[in-house]
Amino acid sequence: MKAYQHKWVGGRGQRGFTLIEVMFGMMVFIMMVLIFSAVFPFALRTAEFSNNYSQAALLAQHKIDELQTAGYSRLDYTDLSSLGIIDASPNASPYSFTTVDNLDGGGANHGYFPVGSTGTITIVDYHTMNSSVPTGKMDYVTINITWTSYTGNVGTYSASALL
Helix, strand or coil, X not given: CCCCCCCCECCECCXXXXXXHHHHHHHHHHHHHHHHHHHHHHHHHHHHHXXXXXXXXXXXXXXXXXXXXXXXXXXXXXXXXXXXXXXXXXXXXXXXXXXXXXXXXXXXXXXXXXXXXXXXXXXXXXXXXXXXXXXXXXXXXXXXEEEECCCCCEEEEEEEEEC
């Protein structure tokens, strides 16, 4: 039995790509690179915002937990300041916790939030919102966290609770 042999004649039947196929492949590759380069910055901005938002949600929940641990009778400036829950100023609601939790970064990027981020706690007697609740029995607390991302987008997160 004789083995099959193929003869190559005049360049026909050679394996490889033609110039047109190579140019078409390069065009497809360049288009894919351009699409990826257009989408990549958007993906980075979205990831940054998502990270800041989730960190704000965790911090807001932590602040609510701290206030619950302090107890209803200690939700005033003197007690909250001595417990390290709020900043030294302002001494009336809304209180700030920007410095206590290092949200401003102290002028440098520390932690999870960009420089210049702020946090406030607003405490209101719930009687002012719902007259059926006796005054001095329940407080409505709102935690607000605001940040400006590295790309200039402003983000905010708010959480509220009854204490």
